[in-house]
Amino acid sequence: MPLKNHRPKPTAPAVRLPKCPTGIQGLDDLTSGGLPRGRPTLVCGGAGCGKTLLAAEFLVRGATQFGEPGVFMSFEETAAELNSNVASLGFDLTGLVRRKKIVVDYVYIERSEIQETGEYDLEGLFVRLNHAIDSIGAKRVVLDTLEALFAGLPNEAILRAELRRLFRWLKAKGVTAVITAERGREQLTRHGLEEYVSDCVILLDHRVHEQIATRHLRVVKYRGALHGTNEFPFLIGEDGISVSPITLLGLDHKVPTGRISTGIPRLDAMLGGRGFFRGSSILLTGTPGAGKTSVAACFAQAAARRGDRVLFFSFEESPSQIVRNMRSIGLRLESLVQRGSLRFHAARPTLCGLEMHLATMFKEIAAFRPAVVIVDPITSLLAAGTDHETKGMVTRLVDYLKVGQVTSLFSSLTHGGHALQQSETAMSSLMDSWLLLQDLEGNGERNRVLYVLKARGMAHSNQVREFLISDRGIDLVDAYIGPSGVLTGASRVAQASREAAEALAGEQDATRRTRESERRRTELEQQIAALRVEYQTEQGDLRRAAEQMSTRTRAKTAVRTELARLRQADANKSGAKSQR
Amino acid sequence: MKTKPVRQPSPAKAGFWHLRLYVAGQTPKSLTALSNLKQICESHLNGRYRIEVVDLAEQPRLSKGDQILAIPTLVRRLPPPMRKIIGDLSDTERVLVGLDLRPAD
Numbered sequence: 001m002p003l004k005n006h007r008p009k010p011t012a013p014a015v016r017l018p019k020c021p022t023g024i025q026g027l028d029d030l031t032s033g034g035l036p037r038g039r040p041t042l043v044c045g046g047a048g049c050g051k052t053l054l055a056a057e058f059l060v061r062g063a064t065q066f067g068e069p070g071v072f073m074s075f076e077e078t079a080a081e082l083n084s085n086v087a088s089l090g091f092d093l094t095g096l097v098r099r100k101k102i103v104v105d106y107v108y109i110e111r112s113e114i115q116e117t118g119e120y121d122l123e124g125l126f127v128r129l130n131h132a133i134d135s136i137g138a139k140r141v142v143l144d145t146l147e148a149l150f151a152g153l154p155n156e157a158i159l160r161a162e163l164r165r166l167f168r169w170l171k172a173k174g175v176t177a178v179i180t181a182e183r184g185r186e187q188l189t190r191h192g193l194e195e196y197v198s199d200c201v202i203l204l205d206h207r208v209h210e211q212i213a214t215r216h217l218r219v220v221k222y223r224g225a226l227h228g229t230n231e232f233p234f235l236i237g238e239d240g241i242s243v244s245p246i247t248l249l250g251l252d253h254k255v256p257t258g259r260i261s262t263g264i265p266r267l268d269a270m271l272g273g274r275g276f277f278r279g280s281s282i283l284l285t286g287t288p289g290a291g292k293t294s295v296a297a298c299f300a301q302a303a304a305r306r307g308d309r310v311l312f313f314s315f316e317e318s319p320s321q322i323v324r325n326m327r328s329i330g331l332r333l334e335s336l337v338q339r340g341s342l343r344f345h346a347a348r349p350t351l352c353g354l355e356m357h358l359a360t361m362f363k364e365i366a367a368f369r370p371a372v373v374i375v376d377p378i379t380s381l382l383a384a385g386t387d388h389e390t391k392g393m394v395t396r397l398v399d400y401l402k403v404g405q406v407t408s409l410f411s412s413l414t415h416g417g418h419a420l421q422q423s424e425t426a427m428s429s430l431m432d433s434w435l436l437l438q439d440l441e442g443n444g445e446r447n448r449v450l451y452v453l454k455a456r457g458m459a460h461s462n463q464v465r466e467f468l469i470s471d472r473g474i475d476l477v478d479a480y481i482g483p484s485g486v487l488t489g490a491s492r493v494a495q496a497s498r499e500a501a502e503a504l505a506g507e508q509d510a511t512r513r514t515r516e517s518e519r520r521r522t523e524l525e526q527q528i529a530a531l532r533v534e535y536q537t538e539q540g541d542l543r544r545a546a547e548q549m550s551t552r553t554r555a556k557t558a559v560r561t562e563l564a565r566l567r568q569a570d571a572n573k574s575g576a577k578s579q580r
Numbered sequence: 581m582k583t584k585p586v587r588q589p590s591p592a593k594a595g596f597w598h599l600r601l602y603v604a605g606q607t608p609k610s611l612t613a614l615s616n617l618k619q620i621c622e623s624h625l626n627g628r629y630r631i632e633v634v635d636l637a638e639q640p641r642l643s644k645g646d647q648i649l650a651i652p653t654l655v656r657r658l659p660p661p662m663r664k665i666i667g668d669l670s671d672t673e674r675v676l677v678g679l680d681l682r683p684a685d
Contacts, residue, residue, distance in 0.1 A: 108647045115678030118667035119612075123604040123651035124636060124643050131640035153650065153666075 017224045020068075020140070020176040023061025024054065026243030030232060031219060035200055040170050040177040042197040044189045045204030050215060050236050051180040053089060054204065055142040056082070057240050058178050060091045062140045063101035068176075070140035071132040072104045075148035079104040089240050103132045109152030116154050122162040126169060133175060141170065141177040150191045167196045188220065199223045205231070214353050217243050233393075237359045256405050260372075263302030264295070266476035267435075270452055270461035276433055277457060278371075279405040281398050283428055285412045286437030291448055291469055292411040293317070295437065296374050297326045297333065298474050299409055304336040308371035312344045313361060315380045319344035330473045343368055349380045354393050357381055362400065373401055378410040398430045432456040437467065440488050447488035449479060466492065597621075597629035598658035599679075604651045605637040609668045613652040616669035624681050656680075 019033030028034050035041045035058075045051050059070035074082055082104060083093045096102040105128065133141065146163065153159050170177045179197060181189035183205075188194045194201055201221040207214060218231045234243040259274040268275040276282055286292040296312075304310045314322060322344065323333045336342035345364050347357065365373060375381070378394060394410070401408040410431070428434055434453040439446045448467040452460045465476040466488045480487035480495045487495050601617060603610035614633065621629045636643050636651070646655050650666040656679055665678040675681075 105644065107649065109649065113662070113664050114650075115663070115665045115674055116667050117665050117674045117678060118670035119609050120650040120652060120667040121609070122649055123607075124602060124648035124653065125650075127604055127636040127640045127651075128643040128648070131643070149649075 019225075020062075021066060022058045023065045024057050024241050024243065026232070026234070027217070027241070030217075030243060031200075031222060032225065035176055035178070036222070036225070037176050038171065038174045039199040040167050040179055040197045041200040041202065042179050042181060042189070042194055043202045043204065044181040044183050044194070046183045046206060049183075049204035049206045050234075050241065051204055052077070052082075052144050053086065053236055054202075054241055055144050055178045055180055056086045056091065056093070057089065059102055059140055059142055060086065060093065060096065061240075063096050068139035069101050069136040070103075070142065071129065071136075071138045071175075072102060072142045072144065073107060073129060073132070074104065074144050075107050075109065076145060078106045082106075088238075089236070090238060091240075100136050103136055103138065105129075105132050107148075109148060111152050111154070114152065114154075120155075120158065122149075122159075122166070125162075126166070130173075133173065139175055141175045143177065143179045145180040145182060146193065147181050147189070147191050163193070163196055204234075233354075235356060235359050237363075242359070260308075260407055261302050261306070262295075263298035263300075264474050264476065266465065267295075267450070267474075270463070270465065270476070271433070271455055272458040272460055274458075276407060276455075278407055279402060280407060280432035280456070281402065281430065282407070282409045282433045282435065283412055283431040284409060284435050284437065285414050285453075287414055287439050290437035290439055291467060291474070292413070292437060293322065293376055294326070294329055294469055294474060295435070295450075296376050296409055296411050297322065297329075297331050300342060300372065300374055301326075301331050301333060301336065303372040303407075304333075304339075304341040307341065309340075309368060310336075310342045310372045310374065311364060311368050311370035312342065313364075313373070313375045314344060314346040315349045315375075316377060318346050328471065329469050330471055343370070354381070358393050358397065361397065365400070365404070365406070370406060373406050373408045374411075375408070376411045377413045379413040395430055428454075443489075443491050445489050447492075449488060450476060595628050596658060597625050597656070597679075598632070599629060600632045600634060600646070600655045600657055602634050602636060602643070602646070602648045602651060602653045602655070604635065607651075610652050612668040612670065613654070616672070616675070617654060620669070620672060620675055620679075620681075624676065654678075 018037040019028075019031070019035065020037040021028050021034035022031075043051050043054055056072065059072055062068040062070050072082065077085065079097075086093050093102065093104065097104055107125070107128070129141070132138065149159055149163075150156065179193065181191070181193045183203075184190040184192070188201060188203065198221075200219070200223065203218045203220050205216040205218070207216065215234050215236070216231045217234045219229065232243050234241055256277070256279045258278040259276065260278045261268050261275040262271065284292050284295055293316075300310045300312055312319075312322070317325070319337075323337070326333050333342060337344065345361075347360070349357070351357075361375075375397075381393075398408065431454075433455040436451050436453050438449050438451075440449055448469070449464050450467040451464045452462075454460075464479050466479040468475045468477055477492075480492050599617065599621070601614060603613065614631075617631060621631065634642050636648065642648075646653070646664075652666070652668060654665040654669060654675075656663040656665075663678055663680070665675060669675050
């Protein structure tokens with residue numbers, strides 16, 4: 001056949017490992033589809049990491065969302081304990097058990113009650129598991145935690161051999177199994193269970209950093225599949241576990257092109273005349289007292305008045321305090337709150353860990369469905385976590401908002417000094433627009449200036465503007481750029497009056513010069529007139545002299561003619577001569 | 581192998597022993613266990629016992645009740661407290677300790 005047929009087929013999914021979706025938020029993205037179907041997965045972690053909850057959610061979601069019944073074999077918690085534990089995640093385990101979607105089997109082992117007297121195997125466990133699986137046609141199995149066997153059964157050699165057999169058996173049975181295990185000191189699990197489970201290993205971790213605890217999840221191993229190898233924070237919320245794979249966030253969200261006013265007309269003008277892009281994220285950096293909250297509140301008021309829903313996360317001030325303080329600059333927020341277009345959510349940053357904050361924020365956003373979200377300030381929230389975590393958190397928040405086409409404004413507190421831009425680079429790369437509010441000190445006063453550091457996708461002003469907060473709101477004034485830098489406040493006023501005085505002096509000078517020249521012109525004109533008169537007089541004299549001369553000549557000629565006539569001379573000759 | 585109570589004469593005495601042996605199919609280990617158990621009972625209990633054999637391969641449901649994991653497992657139902665002995669009962673000394681049977685009867 002021709003060469004054409006040798007081309008590989010565009011899609012070749014045949015070799016792909018079949019996946020079993022967990023339904024756990026984020027985990028399926030992380031593992032690109034879920035756990036390996038029909039194989040055991042090991043979930044290990046220390047005490048209180050959420051192993052049991054993860055396993056339980058895997059089963060519950062399987063039963064409710066994917067139509068795959070499951071068996072929960074618990075070696076630690078009784079069925080009643082388990083029910084109440086997962087009820088806190090909103091899972092109705094009892095109901096699922098009643099509807100024969102899930103079997104919970106509590107295996108009780110007490111070493112003191114057991115006497116070992118020779119050869120044995122764990123066929124009882126197999127029988128039990130097999131019976132449970134077959135009774136509801138289970139596709140998923142959880143063994144939580146198998147290591148209890150090590151404590152309950154004295155002969156480790158037999159146990160290990162039986163575990164190996166168990167995993168083989170689970171595979172042969174074709175169930176997707178989750179096996180939980182305690183984290184060991186030098187290995188992943190205390191009893192080296194990872195030796196038997198080679199397909200997928202997930203490590204959970206619960207770390208306390210500066211008194212704030214965060215849970216992390218890492219896919220240590222996933223045979224035959226691509227997976228994110230990083231550590232991802234996860235949280236146990238009211239509706240289950242959610243893993244947030246930061247690095248997996250794509251950059252393919254839709255972007256709206258509409259613009260949204262900042263609430264400050266001059267600032268709109270600086271941003272290409274029409275304000276921010278709708279759905280963009282804005283960073284507002286400033287030193288303490290530079291007016292971040294005021295700018296944010298202005299933006300919030302403008303948006304809420306336009307009819308957009310605004311959600312204001314405040315991590316510094318209580319809502320009533322913001323409303324009161326903003327009244328002093330002419331913003332009336334309370335009516336907007338009453339109307340329901342503006343909503344505050346205030347929380348102390350140290351109240352809980354970063355992940356918990358994030359979860360609450362996500363939930364608030366999902367419930368209120370705002371068009372504009374303000375976080376004031378993001379930096380105090382950042383204090384609740386490490387740099388890396390907070391960057392991750394901001395990334396996720398920004399991404400979440402962008403995907404939802406929510407315009408977001410994050411204020412950020414920076415400390416004085418020159419490293420304003422530098423300190424925010426981590427966050428700024430995520431932001432579409434960056435406004436900088438700065439205090440300028442000089443001549444015994446502090447003044448605020450604002451400039452647009454960047455504004456993606458729009459022509460924006462490069463100028464530094466002075467930023468005035470008055471009881472009528474915020475205004476921006478052109479700042480003077482003098483030889484000694486930017487002039488603001490009193491210096492600006494002084495410079496302005498100096499310039500006005502100079503202008504006046506120049507004007508006066510010009511008037512004087514005009515008058516002078518006028519006078520000179522008049523003078524010259526007078527001189528010209530005098531000269532003309534003189535000239536005319538001279539002309540008159542000259543004419544008169546000429547007239548006299550001719551009269552005299554005529555008289556002489558007449559006399560000569562008379563004489564010639566009397567002397568009988570030649571009339572013609574003398575007549576011609578006399579004409580010259 | 582169905583539940584096959586091996587009845588011995590004269591039950592309902594004061595020191596009556598009710599023993600239940602869990603097996604899963606007729607494996608060599610199960611058979612060894614049963615014959616070991618019979619021998620021990622004969623020599624130490626002398627008719628004051630009842631052995632019940634439960635085959636989990638036939639009645640998997642029953643594994644739950646006595647929390648059976650290991651096969652074979654011998655459960656002392658009577659007298660209380662309940663005791664569990666796992667293995668093929670080849671270590672007679674340990675079986676006796678496990679069953680609280682003093683060899684000096």
